[in-house]
Amino acid sequence: LVVFDNHILQLFHIELLPFSFLLGDSWLPSQITRIPPHTDFRCISPLHVVEQKDKYRLILDLRKVNDAIIVPKFKYEALNRVADLARQGDWMFSIELKSGYHHVDIHPSCWTFLSFEFDGCTYAFRSLPFGLATAPFVFTQLIKQLARRWREQGVRVIPYVDDILFLCPTQAHAQATCQRIVIDLKAAGLVLNSKKSKLIPTQHLRFLGVELDTQAGR
Numbered sequence: 001l002v003v004f005d006n007h008i009l010q011l012f013h014i015e016l017l018p019f020s021f022l023l024g025d026s027w028l029p030s031q032i033t034r035i036p037p038h039t040d041f042r043c044i045s046p047l048h049v050v051e052q053k054d055k056y057r058l059i060l061d062l063r064k065v066n067d068a069i070i071v072p073k074f075k076y077e078a079l080n081r082v083a084d085l086a087r088q089g090d091w092m093f094s095i096e097l098k099s100g101y102h103h104v105d106i107h108p109s110c111w112t113f114l115s116f117e118f119d120g121c122t123y124a125f126r127s128l129p130f131g132l133a134t135a136p137f138v139f140t141q142l143i144k145q146l147a148r149r150w151r152e153q154g155v156r157v158i159p160y161v162d163d164i165l166f167l168c169p170t171q172a173h174a175q176a177t178c179q180r181i182v183i184d185l186k187a188a189g190l191v192l193n194s195k196k197s198k199l200i201p202t203q204h205l206r207f208l209g210v211e212l213d214t215q216a217g218r
Contacts, residue, residue: 032125039112040112060131076136082165095181096162103142114132
């Protein structure tokens with residue numbers, strides 16, 4: 001058993017807040033499970049809370065676990081691919097997946113490597129957590145399979161982790177493609193972030209912090 005100090009209560013002063021406040025109702029019980037007492041833990045890691053604009057994100061400090069993991073080399077799809085794929089006058093839409101990593105289940109035999117303590121109880125991630133060294137590789141490979149299928153169907157697509165950009169020649173084509181893509185994602189068990197996805201085709205769109213304008217050709 002390896003135990004690391006957990007400073008979550010001291011740093012964030014959240015001892016009076018319910019656990020569901022941090023996790024969000026959608027996390028329980030699918031992504032987190034409570035570990036029964038006397039379980040043979042492999043590792044209990046610190047848990048950190050990162051406050052974002054409209055939510056809190058839990059990040060497990062898995063440095064000791066990551067030291068024992070061999071991370072395969074891989075490449076993200078670069079944003080400069082837009083220049084290669086986009087055509088003047090294209091219509092675009094983008095999709096962001098909700099808590100992308102948490103769509104990927106972890107085998108029960110590995111749960112005790114992904115454990116943390118909170119308020120005297122021990123919990124473990126049942127899904128891919130932020131902080132695991134192989135998480136970007138695993139999730140990117142998953143999305144690549146979908147992107148490969150769409151490309152075989154003639155769709156121009158640029159995935160970057162849980163953000164996905166689509167380019168279509170006409171507005172009508174983009175609308176039809178968007179409907180089909182949403183169906184495919186739901187069939188794959190992936191949940192869209194409806195607030196951040198841009199499902200109405202447009203010729204001016206912000207993607208990964210970059211303003212794209214196909215009318216102006218940039």
